[in-house]
Amino acid sequence: MPVSVTSSQLIFDALKACDVRIVSALPETWLVHLIRMAEDDPEVTLVRLAKEEEGVGISAGAHLAGVKSAMLMQNHGFLASINGIVSLAHLYKIPLLMLISYRGEFGERDPWQTQGGGATVPLLDALGIPWERLDNPDHVASKIRKAQTLADSALKPVALLLCRDLMWEE
Amino acid sequence: MEPMLRIDALRAIHERLADCVVVTIMGAAAAELQEVGHRPNHFYLQHAMGLASSMGLGIALARPELPVVVLDGDGSVLMNLGGLTTLARYRPRNLTHIVFDNESLLSVGGFPTATSTGSDIAAIAAAAGVPHTSTVRTLSDFARAVDDALERNDLTTIVAKVAAVGPRGFVTDLALLENRFEFARYLRARRASAPAG
Numbered sequence: 381m382p383v384s385v386t387s388s389q390l391i392f393d394a395l396k397a398c399d400v401r402i403v404s405a406l407p408e409t410w411l412v413h414l415i416r417m418a419e420d421d422p423e424v425t426l427v428r429l430a431k432e433e434e435g436v437g438i439s440a441g442a443h444l445a446g447v448k449s450a451m452l453m454q455n456h457g458f459l460a461s462i463n464g465i466v467s468l469a470h471l472y473k474i475p476l477l478m479l480i481s482y483r484g485e486f487g488e489r490d491p492w493q494t495q496g497g498g499a500t501v502p503l504l505d506a507l508g509i510p511w512e513r514l515d516n517p518d519h520v521a522s523k524i525r526k527a528q529t530l531a532d533s534a535l536k537p538v539a540l541l542l543c544r545d546l547m548w549e550e
Numbered sequence: 551m552e553p554m555l556r557i558d559a560l561r562a563i564h565e566r567l568a569d570c571v572v573v574t575i576m577g578a579a580a581a582e583l584q585e586v587g588h589r590p591n592h593f594y595l596q597h598a599m600g601l602a603s604s605m606g607l608g609i610a611l612a613r614p615e616l617p618v619v620v621l622d623g624d625g626s627v628l629m630n631l632g633g634l635t636t637l638a639r640y641r642p643r644n645l646t647h648i649v650f651d652n653e654s655l656l657s658v659g660g661f662p663t664a665t666s667t668g669s670d671i672a673a674i675a676a677a678a679g680v681p682h683t684s685t686v687r688t689l690s691d692f693a694r695a696v697d698d699a700l701e702r703n704d705l706t707t708i709v710a711k712v713a714a715v716g717p718r719g720f721v722t723d724l725a726l727l728e729n730r731f732e733f734a735r736y737l738r739a740r741r742a743s744a745p746a747g
Contacts, residue, residue: 434630
């Protein structure tokens with residue numbers, strides 16, 4: 381499948397450079413290489429979830445325990461995490477570094493992904509979560525670093541939208 | 551036999567919790583543990599039902615040298631049954647998962663949960679793959695089960711059947727963020743004072 385290994389490696393290397401040591405994930409097509417890289421790296425603990433909201437709890441626990449983490453999810457996983465984001469991360473001022481595969485944008489062929497695509501950004505805005513698109517390989521490392529910096533200084537969730545132009549090669 | 555009270559169960563293990571990292575759910579469990587005695591190693595998750603066990607997993611994975619105890623409830627566990635499979639999958643040896651099962655959502659009107667009609671959380675946890683599970687109904691059995699879990703050094707779920715009674719109110723004078731920053735500071739200090747190696 382034409383998921384970009386090069387971009388996945390850039391993202392994974394950027395997370396490592398940010399001292400991320402726990403990565404929670406629920407598989408989705410665009411994330412397959414990233415998840416495998418996390419699994420194969422002995423310095424990273426990959427936590428495979430049953431549902432994405434668990435990742436909010438895991439990242440909150442890791443943060444309070446002094447370990448940096450990141451969450452890999454599809455935008456539908458973000459939708460499934462919203463109660464945890466509001467009633468744990470926002471309520472207790474917990475930084476979350478959320479990498480969200482942004483399905484349902486221009487170019488989406490899967491009809492079932494199209495509804496979530498339109499809901500993602502309005503919901504991020506409604507929740508007051510700072511977000512940026514990640515669509516250019518040249519910007520991956522600096523944007524991930526800056527996203528983590530803001531999350532840690534503001535003590536709040538931040539989101540990077542992994543876009544089609546970055547993740548999909550065809 | 552009168553059913554065990556959660557606050558008595560908390561009193562019975564309070565001393566053992568002194569060196570543990572403790573995460574509780576909201577409502578009666580949080581209020582009663584504070585009444586028995588707050589310590590900086592306690593974190594009270596006053597919302598986000600279901601995620602106390604996930605937080606415990608995050609702490610246990612981040613800090614494998616620390617014993618972590620989660621004080622959960624039947625209503626909360628039922629909101630995150632998938633989380634039991636995640637706990638079992640990563641099997642943190644330093645995590646003890648205690649579920650106070652009063653068969654109701656006490657804090658929001660006492661409506662019965664599915665454990666009142668036969669759903670068995672210890673059996674669900676065992677089927678999810680948690681290697682050690684038990685259901686206890688008396689204070690002495692509870693205290694022994696907690697002792698065993700802490701000494702065993704393996705993931706354990708203990709379901710403590712308790713009466714559906716709790717405190718009059720649930721708001722305490724410990725502000726949520728005060729608790730959060732105190733707890734994080736405690737965990738930092740534990741790292742600083744840990745022996746090198």
